[in-house]
Amino acid sequence: MGSDSPDSIYGLNQYSAFAEIVKPTLHIETKHVRKILDELKTHKNEIIKDEQSKLRQLTDQARIPDSETVVLYLRPLPSESFNEEHEGYELFVETKKLLVEVLLCGCQGSNVIKILQSETQPNEEQEHQKMKEKNNDKFETLSAKKHAILRNLSDLEKHGLVSSADSYQAIITQIAKDIYSTN
Incomplete structure (x- = not known):
């Protein structure tokens, strides 16, 4: 050795x-993010049943940026x-x-x-x-x-x-x- x-x-x-060696990125137009967020807000009671869910909190607090494209740097969430x-x-x-x-x-x-x-x-x-x-x-x-x-x-x-x-x-x-x- x-x-x-x-x-x-x-x-x-x-x-x-x-850490990851390759950090995957996602480029997405804000109009698509806005549409997804609107649908989540409209149907959140059916989609997100848990009142304390992090996804519900995120949906309620999310603000869409004014730019045309959003770049997301993806990484897995660590095990709790x-x-x-x-x-x-x-x-x-x-x-x-x-x-x-x-x-x-x-x-x-x-x-x-x-x-x-x-x-x-x-x-x-x-x-x-x-x-x-x-x-x-x-x-x-x-x-x-x-x-x-x-x-x-x-x-x-x-x-x-x-x-x-x-x-x-x-x-x-x-x-x-x-x-x-x-x-």
């Missing part, structure tokens, strides 16, 4: 859950369980980054728990030391990093963001989504 950082390989950072307001969000992102770093050191296992509880091999520690020098890593040893990840996962489980019952599949899924969004 190389000693490249997760940031350079996968683009992982505190914004990675929301991983939004910034959530207490464990920053810890989740940090843990995800640390786990990728452990994987880049060549640590192996059939699931997160086995990877983190496995004995650190000399070649894995060498990779960690290379990464540590390159990235100003605060962990002296790879074992210390693994223990920190285990503590973080325990805290994240208390927040309901991951579960040891499924071997912390939620964090693996988010790493996979980050990798997918960079390709």
